Amino acid sequence: MGWILVLLAAFSEIVGVVGLRFYSQEKNIRNLLIYLGGFGLSFVLLYASFNYLQLSIAYVVWVGIGTVGAVLVNIIFFGESKNLTRIISIIAIIIGVAGLKAVS
Structure with missing residues (x-):
């Protein structure tokens, strides 16, 4: 259950990043709700995962998935640079x- 919560939290963080991008381009209530809702739900789900997993591991996995996911979404959908250094x-x-995760 803990890993499902972390994965959902990371996905919600990615939604928040997309909402932040939309909100920075066009400030309207829909984009604000996507932005705040994505990040808010992400924190709630991450916090709930701490009931099942060690905080240090859950947090690192959440940050890693969220970071990689946000970069990939921006490369795929928003045309950001996909140079070799970013891929590495x-x-x-x-x-x-x-x-x-393997050593925990």
């Missing part, structure tokens, strides 16, 4: 998160 950095984050 994404791979490094994934390896780092997997490594922390």
Whole structure:
């Protein structure tokens, strides 16, 4: 159950990032609700995951998935740069998160 909550929290964080991008481009109530709702739900779900998982592991996985997800969404849907350095950095984050999970 804890890992499901972390995954949902990370997905909600990505929704919040997309909402933030939309809100920065056009300030309206819909974009504000996507932005605040995504981040708010993300924190609630992450907090709930602490009942099942160690805080240090749940938080690191949440940050890693959210970071990689936000970068990928911006590359795929918003045309941000997809240079080799960014791809290598994404791979490094994934390896780092997997490594922390493996040793916990």
